[in-house]
Amino acid sequence: MVHGGGSCSSGGGGGGGYSHSSNHTYVHISTSNNSRGHRVNGHRQEFTCNDCKGIFICLGLCCGCRGKNHVQRMFRIWAWLFIIALVTGLAVGFGGFGPKSVPASPTDMIPITNGIHSSFCHGVDIDTTIPVSVFLLLSTPAVSATKVKYVTTQTALIAEDRYEYWGFYLLSGSKIELEVCGDRDGDMYIIKGDGNFDSWKEDNYNVGTYKKTVRTRACVSPHHDATKIPFSVTVTGEYYLVLTNHNYKPLSASITFLLDRTVYDLGQNTKFCSNTTHCHVDLAGENESKSIVVYVPETDDFDFNVKTACLRRNEVFIYIFLLIPLVIGFLATGYFVCIKCRLNVLSRARSQQESHIRASCPSAKGYQAIPNVVRNEPSAPPLDDVDPPSYDEAVKYQKR
Incomplete structure (x- = not known):
């Protein structure tokens, strides 16, 4: 079972460091003075195409x-x-296609798809801390007509303004019923997906991050006064069930999880590994187009991961x-x-x-400047009171 806890926000978001205890993973989330239901400006900025220019x-x-x-x-x-x-x-x-770690819960059936593809991997190594079974499916996993019931009861002691969560990988068609009995009021949230859960951690009051929320009441007897919360799963994925305490005193609660699980039909498929903590799956040859499903049996260990490593095709x-x-x-x-x-x-x-044009034109050296000879003609004598020259004078002047 995916299990952990953290500090509640007061409407704003904030990042923090991780602190680990023996059974819990606490996330410290800083608070702000903003009103509930609004984000702090700048906490989630989307990367648009304008930023790509x-x-x-x-x-x-x-x-x-x-x-x-x-x-x-x-x-x-x-x-x-x-x-x-x-x-x-x-x-x-x-x-x-590097190593991946998938959180798992008892009775989970998890298809191994993240970081695994037969075109890039000739095999897969699967490691867990508890024995699991690995199945090879000829095609996409088919849903079985029968369902599997699983019931577990967990106790929690939640300090003021903190939360504790449990996670399950549920197939479409599964049903959840929670029975919460605490000594004080609390708030139970049902959240789908890691992205929505991370957003909810930043702002517990953002209605777009959770599927359902119910105010749990204080009870004396779990069988009579417990708050019952039913929920039907319509989309396959990881679901987080979160109990928060907004009181000024610690909340001691008992939560019973009744799961009516939809499961894959694994009867006609090959069980590659059975009840082992290490499994090597060969994706070469006839196994190239097959799917991998890891089945987690019922166990008392609620904090473990399924680690996968792609054996790359170089x-x-x-x-x-x-x-x-x-x-x-x-x-x-x-x-x-x-x-x-x-x-x-x-x-x-x-x-x-250009060379051809220069060669076809006459050269400038072939031209010679012809002097402009000015021919001096004899000027005519004035006509007023002057007799014209005689023939001898005209000839003489011409010769001169």
């Missing part, structure tokens, strides 16, 4: 969209391809994060080389055309 511009400039010459552009492209391939490969190999990571970047790099290099060759051809053709 600067990143895309920076990557575009750094990856070679701009540069002084083609050599610098190609160098930048190769450098960034190497960095991106290295970082992405490490993130996928050790992050997405050749797949080499193909994706080495060969593909190399192909992209060579294509980009060929593109820039073609552009450079085309520019060289155009420049050579332009030079030849």
Whole structure:
């Protein structure tokens, strides 16, 4: 059973450190003076596409969209391809397909899908602290027509302004009935999913984070005065059942969990491992397309995890994060080389055309400047009171 506790918030959010005890994991959450039902500004900021503009511009400039010459552009492209391939490969190999830890509860049937895929993993190692059974299913797990009942009673001593929670992985169609008997009033919340539970820790009064809440009353006899809370599961997932104490004194309570579980039909499937704390599942060959389901038997241990480790296919990571970047790099290099060759051809053709034009025109040295000879004609004599020259005078003047 997923089990733990923490401090209640007063309407605001706040992060804190984790403190561990023998049976509980407490999360200290700072409080604020904000009114209930509102978040503190700045605690959850969504990353929108507008925030990506600067990143895309920076990557575009750094990856070679701009540069002084083609050599610098190609160098930048190769450098960034190497960095991106290295970082992405490490993130996928050790992050997405790295070791995972799944919290488990008694009688849980948990499909192992997170960080496991036959295309990237040739096998899976499963480790637990209590014996479990591992099944290989031919296809997607099918729901059985029969249900399994599970009943457990837990006691809790919750200090003022704190909470304690229990978690179960429940399939769609399951039913929960809680019987809460405490010496004081309390608040029981039913929350689905880790994300909603984390948001609820920041603001216990945010109605969008929980599926149901019921005010529990003080009781004397668990069989007569207990607060009964029924709930039907419509979506498969992790469900957290949280009891809070907003009193000024500690709350001592007894909680009975009555689960009418929907289970997978495992009758016609292969039980790969039975009642063991370590199981190696081979996903090669005929097991490549099969699904893995871990069945947790009834146990008194309420705090344990199912740890999985993907045995990676190294050749797949080499193909994706080495060969593909190399192909992209060579294509980009060929593109820039073609552009450079085309520019060289155009420049050579332009030079030849200019040379041909200069050769077809007469040279400037073949031309000589012809002096402009001014011919001085004899001016005519004035016509007023002057007799024209005689023939001899005119001839003489002409000769001169």
